[in-house]
Amino acid sequence: MTDANEAMLVCMRGIWKQFGPVIANQGVDFDLKPGEIHALLGENGAGKSTLMRILYGLYRADAGSIAVGGAEVAIHSPRDAIALGIGMVTQHFALVPPLSVAENIILGQERGLRLDLRTAEGKVASAAKRFGLSVDPRARVRDLSVGQRQRVEILKVLHRNARVLILDEPTAVLTPQEIEQLFETLLRLKTEGVSVVFISHKLHEVMRITDRVTVMRAGKVVGTTATHQMSPSELARMMVGQTIVGVSKPPRTGQGSVVLKLEDVWANDDKGVPILKGVSLEVNTGEILGIAGVAGNGQTALSEVLEGTRPSTRGRMWVCGKDITNASPDQVMQAGVGRVPEDRHESVIDEMTVAENMAIEHIDEFSRFGLLRHAQIRQHAERLIAEYQIKARPNDRVRTLSGGNMQKVILARVLERNPRAIVVSQPTRGLDISATEYVHGKLLEQRQKGAAVLLISEDLDEILKLADRVAVIYNGKIISVMPAEEANPERLGLLMAGVH
Amino acid sequence: MDAPLVGFLVGLIAATLRVATPLLFATLGELYSERSGVLNLGIEGIMFLGAFAGFAAAARAEAAGWDAYLWIGLLVAALAGILMGLLMALLTVTLGLNQHVSGLGVTLLCTGLSLFGFRLVFGESAVLPRITPFATVNPLPGVPVLGTILDQHLLTYVAFSVLVPLGAWVLYRTHFGLNLRAVGENPEAADAAGIPVFRVRTIALTAGSALMAIGGAFLSLAQLGAFTPGIIAGRGWVCIALVIFARWDPVRALLGAVLFGGVFALQLRLQAQGVQLPYELLLALPYLITIAALAVAGRNAPYPGAYLKPYRRE
Ligand SMILES: Nc1ncnc2c1ncn2[C@@H]1O[C@H](COP(=O)(O)OP(=O)(O)OP(=O)(O)O)[C@@H](O)[C@H]1O
Ligand SMILES: [Mg+2]
Numbered sequence: 099m100t101d102a103n104e105a106m107l108v109c110m111r112g113i114w115k116q117f118g119p120v121i122a123n124q125g126v127d128f129d130l131k132p133g134e135i136h137a138l139l140g141e142n143g144a145g146k147s148t149l150m151r152i153l154y155g156l157y158r159a160d161a162g163s164i165a166v167g168g169a170e171v172a173i174h175s176p177r178d179a180i181a182l183g184i185g186m187v188t189q190h191f192a193l194v195p196p197l198s199v200a201e202n203i204i205l206g207q208e209r210g211l212r213l214d215l216r217t218a219e220g221k222v223a224s225a226a227k228r229f230g231l232s233v234d235p236r237a238r239v240r241d242l243s244v245g246q247r248q249r250v251e252i253l254k255v256l257h258r259n260a261r262v263l264i265l266d267e268p269t270a271v272l273t274p275q276e277i278e279q280l281f282e283t284l285l286r287l288k289t290e291g292v293s294v295v296f297i298s299h300k301l302h303e304v305m306r307i308t309d310r311v312t313v314m315r316a317g318k319v320v321g322t323t324a325t326h327q328m329s330p331s332e333l334a335r336m337m338v339g340q341t342i343v344g345v346s347k348p349p350r351t352g353q354g355s356v357v358l359k360l361e362d363v364w365a366n367d368d369k370g371v372p373i374l375k376g377v378s379l380e381v382n383t384g385e386i387l388g389i390a391g392v393a394g395n396g397q398t399a400l401s402e403v404l405e406g407t408r409p410s411t412r413g414r415m416w417v418c419g420k421d422i423t424n425a426s427p428d429q430v431m432q433a434g435v436g437r438v439p440e441d442r443h444e445s446v447i448d449e450m451t452v453a454e455n456m457a458i459e460h461i462d463e464f465s466r467f468g469l470l471r472h473a474q475i476r477q478h479a480e481r482l483i484a485e486y487q488i489k490a491r492p493n494d495r496v497r498t499l500s501g502g503n504m505q506k507v508i509l510a511r512v513l514e515r516n517p518r519a520i521v522v523s524q525p526t527r528g529l530d531i532s533a534t535e536y537v538h539g540k541l542l543e544q545r546q547k548g549a550a551v552l553l554i555s556e557d558l559d560e561i562l563k564l565a566d567r568v569a570v571i572y573n574g575k576i577i578s579v580m581p582a583e584e585a586n587p588e589r590l591g592l593l594m595a596g597v598h
Numbered sequence: 599m600d601a602p603l604v605g606f607l608v609g610l611i612a613a614t615l616r617v618a619t620p621l622l623f624a625t626l627g628e629l630y631s632e633r634s635g636v637l638n639l640g641i642e643g644i645m646f647l648g649a650f651a652g653f654a655a656a657a658r659a660e661a662a663g664w665d666a667y668l669w670i671g672l673l674v675a676a677l678a679g680i681l682m683g684l685l686m687a688l689l690t691v692t693l694g695l696n697q698h699v700s701g702l703g704v705t706l707l708c709t710g711l712s713l714f715g716f717r718l719v720f721g722e723s724a725v726l727p728r729i730t731p732f733a734t735v736n737p738l739p740g741v742p743v744l745g746t747i748l749d750q751h752l753l754t755y756v757a758f759s760v761l762v763p764l765g766a767w768v769l770y771r772t773h774f775g776l777n778l779r780a781v782g783e784n785p786e787a788a789d790a791a792g793i794p795v796f797r798v799r800t801i802a803l804t805a806g807s808a809l810m811a812i813g814g815a816f817l818s819l820a821q822l823g824a825f826t827p828g829i830i831a832g833r834g835w836v837c838i839a840l841v842i843f844a845r846w847d848p849v850r851a852l853l854g855a856v857l858f859g860g861v862f863a864l865q866l867r868l869q870a871q872g873v874q875l876p877y878e879l880l881l882a883l884p885y886l887i888t889i890a891a892l893a894v895a896g897r898n899a900p901y902p903g904a905y906l907k908p909y910r911r912e
Contacts, residue, residue, distance in 0.1 A: 156790065156911065177792035192787035194780045195903070205780050206791035213771050254791070369898070 106165075107132045107293050108153065108184075108262060113162035115148050122148040123159070124317040130262060135284060135294045137304040137325065139337055140314035141530035143500050146297050147189060149314070150264045154186040155179040177206075185255025186264035191247055195240035202239055203254045225257050230283060244393050245276035252283065256292075263287065264295040269303055270527070273392055274558060274591035281307050299530055300559070301330040313337055338532050345539040348546065350566055354383030357550035358404075358435075358519040363413035365399050373399045375574035376413070381519065381550040386541065388565030388582075389554040392594050396574040397554045398440060401523045404552070405437045406430040417519055431459065436517030440524045440554075442504050446496045453479035453492035456511050482510040487536075502533030509540055520544060523554045538564060558587055572596045608746045610863055615747070616821065618859030619754040620645070623813030624837040625844065625851045626765050627679075627806035633769065633846055634802035635782040635904035636690050639701025641810050642834030643708030644682045648811025650712035651678040653818035653825040654719045657729050668732050671819050672812065679811025682708060683804035691799045694908030705834075716825065731823035751820045753812075758852065761809075765848035778802055782902035785909040795909050810834070832885070839888050842896045854891070861887045 108130040115123040122145040130136055138146045151157045153164065155173040164171055166182045173179050179186075193202050200219040208218070222235040231249040239247060248268060255263050269277050284294055284307060296308055304311060305325060312322040313336040320336050328336075335341050358381040367373040374396050381387045391397055402408035404415070406427040414423045417433045425433070439445040446455045457464045457475045464475050479492035488506045490499055496507065505525065512520065522541065526534040541564060545551055555561050561568055562585060569579040570593040578593050592598065624645055631638040638644075656671025664670065682704055689700035720727045736749040769775040780788040781798045789795050813833075818825045836858060844851035862884040869880055 154790075175792070175794075176790050177794075180792050186790070188786075188790060190786075192784070192790040194783045194787050196783055196900070197776075197780065201776060202787075205776065206788065206793040208773055211772050211774075213773050213776055 105132075106130060107167060109165040110149070110153065111163045111165075113149060113152060113164075114160045115145075115152060115157060116160055121317050123152070123162075126162070126314070126317070126319055128312060128319065129322070130293050130295065131310075132261070132293055133288055133291045134309040135288055135296055135307055137308035137311040138295055138297045138314065139299075139301075139304060139311055139333060141337055142502050142528070142533060143316075144314040144337075144530075145317045146314055147266055150186060150266060150295060150297065151188075153179065153262075154184060154264060156186075156188075180207075180258050180260075183259060183261035184264070185258060185260035185262065187248065187251040187255065187266065187268060189266040191251055193239045193247055193250060195238070197239060198235065199233055199237050199239060199242075199250050200235040202250055203235075203257050205254075207258060222253065222257070226253060229253065229256055230286060244271045245273065245279075248272070248276075248280070256287075260292065262293050262295070264297075266297045267299070267528075268296070269298060269300060271393060271556060273594050274587040275595060277303070299534070301333055301531075304333065305330055315339060334531055337530075343535070345535055345542060347542060347564060347566075350384060351546075354385055354548070354550070356380050357383055357418055358552060359416045360404075361414050363400075363403060363415060364411045365403050365408055366411055367399065372411075373574050374403065374410070377571075377574070377576055378413075379552075379569065379576065381552050383518075383548045383550055384545055385566045386545050386551040386553050386564050388561035388568045389552065389571050389576075390558060390561050390568055390590050390594055391554075391556065391571035393556055395571050395594075397523065397556075397571060399574075400571070401437070401440060401521055401554055404430070404435065404521045405439065431515075434518035436512035436515060436520045436549075438505075438508055438512055438520070438522040438525055440527075442501065442508065445508055446504060448497040449495060451493050451495055452483070452488070452490050452499070452507055455496050455507060456482055459511060460515075482507075482514060485514075486510040502529050502536070505529060505533065505537060509537065513540060513544060516547070517544075517549060519550045519552070521552045521554070524556060525553070526555075526557065526560060534560075558590055561585075561590075562587070570594055604743070606867065608743050610860070610867055612747050612749065613863035613866065614856060614860040615750055615754055615758070616859075617862045618855040619751065619757050620813040620816040620821075621833060621837055621840065621855040621858060622757045622761070622852060623753075623816065624810045624834060625840045625855055626761060626848060627809030627813070628837050628841045629765075629806075629844065629846055629848060629851055630778070630802045630809075631806040632841055632905065633782045633902060634778050634799045635785060635902055635907060635909070636686075636799055636803055637697045637701060637838075637906055638686055638704075638803060638806060638810075639698060639838070640682060640686050640704030640708065640807070641701075641837055642830060642832070643705030644679055644807050644810040645814030645817075645834050646705075646830045647678050647682060647708040647712050648675040648814030649818040649829050650716055650814075650825055651675050651811070652815030653729065654715065656819055657727055658719070660729050667729070668819055671729075672815055675811045675815035675819075676808045679808040680804050682811070683807030684800070686807065687800040687803045690908060691796050691803065694910060697906050697908075713827065726824050726826070728824050729819075732820040751816070753816050753820060762848050762852045769848060774798075774801075779902075782904055785904050785907075789909070789911065799909075810837075813837075836885070836888055839892050839896075842899050843888075843891050845895070845900055846902065857891060858884055858888055 106129045110128040113123045113126040126149055128149060140146050148157060152159045155175045155178050164173060171182060200215060200222045203222050204218045219235040226233055231253050233246055233249050298304055308325045310322060311325045313320040315337060360377055360379045363374055363377045364372060365374040399408055403410050406425050409424050417435055420433050422430050422433050453475050456479050464471055476492050486506050489503050496504060525537050541551055553564060565582050567579060567581055568585040569576045570590060577598055624641060628638055628641055652671040652675030655674035656667045659667035659670045686704055689695045690697050732751050734749050734751050738745040738748055777793045777798050780793060781795050785795045814830060817829050840851060840854040843854040865880045865883045
């Protein structure tokens, strides 16, 4: 090992990992210095999570070596990684909701027979104080907000005296204020000598807090550089391999008429507790209305009510003057509403082919005497695949598609009907820069064509970029609606936290 | 209160505790499996195998003139349960197979093994082989009321006063219990926290199956002193319901076992008293009550988060 490598806290060399036909990591080298914040960038499926899951022992590499503190190590499980001072906050949180914060934090850590919760709670409280991560050790995790849960995750890692903290897309679900808090914590940890690996699709975040950046593309490292030597567009070019043309919102043409209207809509959650408490909205032709809010404030219920999959208990809804209150999903669709639901996997049938999924919502048009007309279904799919540049063949199972391509299938299916109103939820969650730009471009195109778009998103950047007007949902109510010109992250962030 | 009524009630309470004992063993066993995220539908068969293996071993040991023949029987039953628990763990944890299919398979296997084993050990004799069962212990002999109620088997005392508090303590107050709950709720999280998910599930299944087998052996070694094909009679399935009724809590499991045991004992007493009700209805009564209790208490039941889900790392 050379001298240069000895200064590194973590050295990964020649990492290979294959999942069936997919090679997620092809000879990846990755270094981490002590006390640095190191960004890991790359498009969807570039292999970032895989590389870090290997470092944390969740996956085992097919080939390659890992050295920590200069000594070669074998990491077979998270237990090994933890012992080496490596901790990870995964893309989907690894918490046990019915347990308390303290229980979650000491989980798998303490030895011995008896569980001493009192002492554990004390320790957690003092660690929380030390790192500036305020959280009540005795609270049940299921009662916490997303931001609080993330603090628990980070505390869990730090409580084990980790020297390396891996964060996989940590900001995707946070409010601007929570992101600020997270960044403060990270900078504080840096001064304590902790190294941080920061995975994100948001370039401005990477520019702001990271020292170095490693860019991956299709399972390989494209390069590692000091962050301040790069510009966001250079980073984007490195990630994608070509220049990305960002879309931007053209000015609105004229005043539209009301397409989608909600009046005092109420709905209950699955347990019968009100989750929407009197929502009133109007969306006009050629307009995008953005609904901003922290996860769990009624967004999901709102889109479900609009799609006809959740009954409203009070209030009325119209599309172009036609009453669609408690109409079935089919009737809603017939009335001209297109929908891109929050969970991609729920709006497609994973085990069916791309062609079948594209035809399924209008299957009667593709059948005669109850028999499917396969040739027609296939032609239809081929046309959409070409038009929407989907990287898939008509007979591929949707399950095998990447998130971005799956979203394109859903968009193609919805948009080819020229809907008059479109309800989209979290349309770019987890998508990389180019896929995100593509989806944004399509939504703006619909706006230009005169559709009324209701955009429900937890991603403020997305809302600010696309929306003509912004509404903030909090605790089942729309607490504010403002023109996009008056909206900014600070103002929206406060409203999203219920401060107004 | 008049004397016959007091006598009836005292007898009923004593019988309730007796009937509830095997249920309590098996319910706690199932509860531990399910808390780890595995539904063990092998329960009915494992109880049956426990009843058979315990009886066969005890009968042989008794014939050989060993004093501790009943304890040997109990030990053999527990070992048989452990073996089946390991098999269940191999199928559902290591191989990650469907838990319903695996459990029913284990029940069929245990049933077949026991019936076959019975013929192998005892032949096709016309008289039912018998052993002298466990005697009861009575801390207050001759004392009215309490003396009758407390005249119980040692295993009943163990189930009620040791196993339930111990079970609750392990679940809520030890690191193993915390790991167990975490594994059953969110194995990914548990794994990421460094908990050996497979090992915890295997331990829960194995210990749970041993308890089920002991529950079955209680019937043959303490209650009957014999083994018959109808000895379990669906008690295992009742325990599955009791776990849900108990909301996966050992103390509530005790309540459930006593409730079912009470109705079962009442039904027996009413039959013995010659009450003018159809015999079939009386027989069905405990099961109907179970369904009713389940319908009331089982709504919004807090199923473990990873219930029925095999865990795979990749
Ligand atoms: N457990 C798995 N089984 C099969 N394939 C997998 C698995 N995990 C990852 N892959 C595949 O490996 C490739 C790399 O995935 P990975 O999750 O590492 O990408 P990523 O860079 O983290 O992407 P994203 O930005 O979407 O999170 C993808 O093609 C993915 O489908
Ligand atoms: Mg990832």
